[in-house]
Structures are given as structure tokens and as C-alpha cells.
Amino acid sequence: MPARSTLILTFGEDTLITPELRASRFMKAAYNEPTDTTPLWIMRQAGRYLPEYMEVRNKVTFIELCKTPELAAQVTLDAQRILGVDAAILFADLLPILEPMGMDLEYQKGEGPVIHNPIQSASDVDRLKRLEDLSTLQFVFDTVKLVRQELPADIPLLGFAGAPFTLASYAIEGGGSRNYLNTKRIMYNDPGAWHALMETLTSSLIGYLNAQIEAGVQAVQVFDSWAGCLSPSDYREFVLPHTKTVIEGVSNAPVINFLTGNPALLPIMAEAGGQIVGLDWRVDMAEARQMLGPDRVVQGNMDPVSLLADLDTLKARAKAVLDAAGTTGHVFNLGHGVFPEVPPESAKALVEIVHELGARQRA
Numbered sequence: 118m119p120a121r122s123t124l125i126l127t128f129g130e131d132t133l134i135t136p137e138l139r140a141s142r143f144m145k146a147a148y149n150e151p152t153d154t155t156p157l158w159i160m161r162q163a164g165r166y167l168p169e170y171m172e173v174r175n176k177v178t179f180i181e182l183c184k185t186p187e188l189a190a191q192v193t194l195d196a197q198r199i200l201g202v203d204a205a206i207l208f209a210d211l212l213p214i215l216e217p218m219g220m221d222l223e224y225q226k227g228e229g230p231v232i233h234n235p236i237q238s239a240s241d242v243d244r245l246k247r248l249e250d251l252s253t254l255q256f257v258f259d260t261v262k263l264v265r266q267e268l269p270a271d272i273p274l275l276g277f278a279g280a281p282f283t284l285a286s287y288a289i290e291g292g293g294s295r296n297y298l299n300t301k302r303i304m305y306n307d308p309g310a311w312h313a314l315m316e317t318l319t320s321s322l323i324g325y326l327n328a329q330i331e332a333g334v335q336a337v338q339v340f341d342s343w344a345g346c347l348s349p350s351d352y353r354e355f356v357l358p359h360t361k362t363v364i365e366g367v368s369n370a371p372v373i374n375f376l377t378g379n380p381a382l383l384p385i386m387a388e389a390g391g392q393i394v395g396l397d398w399r400v401d402m403a404e405a406r407q408m409l410g411p412d413r414v415v416q417g418n419m420d421p422v423s424l425l426a427d428l429d430t431l432k433a434r435a436k437a438v439l440d441a442a443g444t445t446g447h448v449f450n451l452g453h454g455v456f457p458e459v460p461p462e463s464a465k466a467l468v469e470i471v472h473e474l475g476a477r478q479r480a
Contacts, residue, residue: 134335137270137271138270138271138272138335141156141204141271142154142156143156143158143203143204143273143335143448144335144336146446146448147336147371147392147448148414149412149414149445149446151444151445151479152475153476153479154472154473155439155442155448155471155472155474155478156203156204156448156449157202157203157467157468157471157472158203158206158448158450159200159202159450159451159454159455159464159467160206160450160451160455161453161454162197162200162202162455163192163193163206163208164196164454164457166456166458166459166460166464167196167199168461169192169195170192170196173191178224178226179224180210180213182208183208183213184213185256186256187263189207189256190208190260190267192208193205193207193208193264194267196208199465200464200465201465201468201469202468203273204272204273204274204275204335205264205268205272205273205275206275206277206338207260207264207274207275207276207329207334209257209276209277210230211277211279211283211284211340211342212230212279212284212287213254213257214248214279214284214321214322214325215232215284217248217250217254218246218317218321219244219246220232220235221233221234229292230287232287232291235288235289235291235299236289236303236314237289239309239310240310242303242313243313245314245317245318246317247320247321248320248324249324251325251328254325257329257332258328258331258332261274261276261329261333261334262332262333264333265332265334273334273335273336274334275334275335275337275338276329276330276336276337276338277337277339277340278325278339278340279322279340279341280322280339280340280342280344280356280360281315281318281319281322281356281363282315282341282344282356282359282360283341283344284318284322285300285314285318286300286343288314294343297343297346301351304351304355308355311355312355312359315356316359319359319363319366322339322363322366323363323366326339326363326366327366330367330370335370335371336370336372336373337367337370337372338373338375338395339360339363339364339374339375340375341360341374341375341376341386344356344376344379344382344386345376345379345382347379349385353385357388357389360374360386360389361388361390364389364391371391371393372392372393373391373416374386374390374391374394374395375395377397377453378399379399380400383396383400383408387408387413392414393414393416393448394409394413394415395418395450396415396417396418397418397452398418398421398451398452399452400417400418401441402417402438402441403441412446413446414446414447414448415442415447416448416449416450417449417450417451418438418451419434419435419438419449419451419452420434420451421451421454421455421456421459422456424456424460424463424467425456425458425463428466431463431466431470432470432474435449435467435470435474436470436474439475439478440478444475444478444479449475
């Protein structure tokens, strides 16, 4: 393991980090600086496609894994080491933040997360309590500290949280949804209650993300996994102000602003901020780069199913993303998480391909 420097530096608005971390591929790309090759990490890189992950996961429930720092740290570290990616992503989940806010959350086998006391009307919004006691999420911060102690000195650790709309939708729908009827009903019928709900989530998320940074992550990603169900005008009115407030409230670390499912939202979503704009595979990389401009860093955006293709096809698809993104201001990633059906060898091959092709681009 590389030796850790005891010198800590402050880089403007950057987090307090060691020189090794600030010079890492990911951090340099995050600030639109030249790198020797394109850095990459993979959403859901610690997941069911990895035998090492399943060996741990088979011993505990999903939420037990999330809430046991030693185990969550182990799968975080294993994924980074096995794949050779340029950043580790904290193993955690979007929803546990809702428990101390008053939501009765359960992870049902085969069904995913279920909230047993969803917000069913505007009058229920007051039930959601602002998160003030962060000790209820200490298991997350303990995991961060354990991972940071064991990661190589030049590998950043990324934290994350759900965006306000995605968390609000879970709290209202009580689980997954195809049409978000209940969410939109409250949003349309009582905008005052909607914005009150979003403000409660927003202030809670700012404290949560900053606590992750204080614990030792070098950047954070804000996942708006469900906002793709909205029209541009609805996103602008009901979501943009709150997501923007969250991102502006994060101190001393780059923010990745990631939304999936609706390319029409990209220009407005980018207004919410974030040093890095995460793109899913439905967005044309070259068009996004042109729209966002040369000073904006992008992340993405290969279709995750590409990892089920043969090696030549995988290489061609990775090259297409790299060619469209260019050699600076790009963090390679999938357009969403790795599927359980993906062979681990394909994920490892992708890392090697991106590093090799990215170096050739710069040569």
C-alpha cells in the first residue's frame, strides 16, 4: 500500500486532502485538469455481479450490510481493489436517512425497500421531521472512516445521497412506482405542502452530505434516480430550486449531479450546479459536451448492458464514449449501475480498456 502523507493541503474551496489525493486522476478530472488517462469508477461497483460481494452479502440482510461498518467497508474496498478503478464509492443506500426523519422503512426480501407509513396527503407532510441528530446515521460515517484508513493513498472515496425529489417520491409512494401518481398529486394540488416537504429534505441532505465529507470522502454524488418522470417545466418549478440548494450547501468537495431517465431535463438539471454533471446512456455525449461547454466536467455514460457484449463490441462502445467526451473534464462511468448478470471479467476488462484507450488519446 502506498505510504500516506501526513501533510494536509487546502485547495481553495476543495476539501482538505493529502497531496496524493489531490493529484489523483479522479480529483484532477473533477477540476477539469489534464490527466494521464481517463479516470473511471462504476456505479454499483460493489454489487451482486461480484462473487466477493456475494460472499459477504449471503451472511446478512442488505440493510444489515449497510449498517455494519466493518462489512460495508469491506465490500467498498474489495470492489475498488478487484476492478482497479480510480475511485471507491461508499457502500450505502439512499433511504436510511428517512428513518430518523419518521419513515417506517423495511427492506423486504425480493421486494426491495418499503415504507409502511407513506405521506398520503398534504396534511401528512408535517410528519416528516428535519434531520438534526446525525448520530442516527453514525454507521455511515464510521464506514467512511474505515474505508479511508485502508484505501490506497491516491484513491479518492466518493459519498452520495438521494436528491430531494427522489427521496420525496419514496416517502410518498412508499416504494417504487411506474407513474408517480401520489407524488404528482401532492405536487400539483398543494404546491405549498410540496415545497415544505422538499425544504425539510433539502436541509437534512445538506447536513448529511457535509458530515460524509467531514468523515473523509473526497467528493459526493447526488442521485436523482426518479426525476426523469417529470416534464421540463415541472422540474424547473418543483425540483430545481431544492436540488440547487443542496448542491450549493455542500462545502469543500466536488459534487456530481446525476439524473437519469429524461434527456430533455439535462439543460435545466445542469442549472442546479455540481462540478460534475452525470449523464445516463440516453444522452448523446457529444451533444451534452457542446451544450454544457468546455468548462463543465461530465461523467458517464456507456449503456450498462454493454458489459454483456463481446470484448470487441465492449471496446468499440467504450471508445465511442471516450472519443465523444474528449481528453479533459471527463470521468468515465456507466449510464447507471452494473447489472447482476454482468460477468466480473467484463467489468475488469472495461477498466483496462478505458485506461488503455484514454492513454492513447493523450499520446
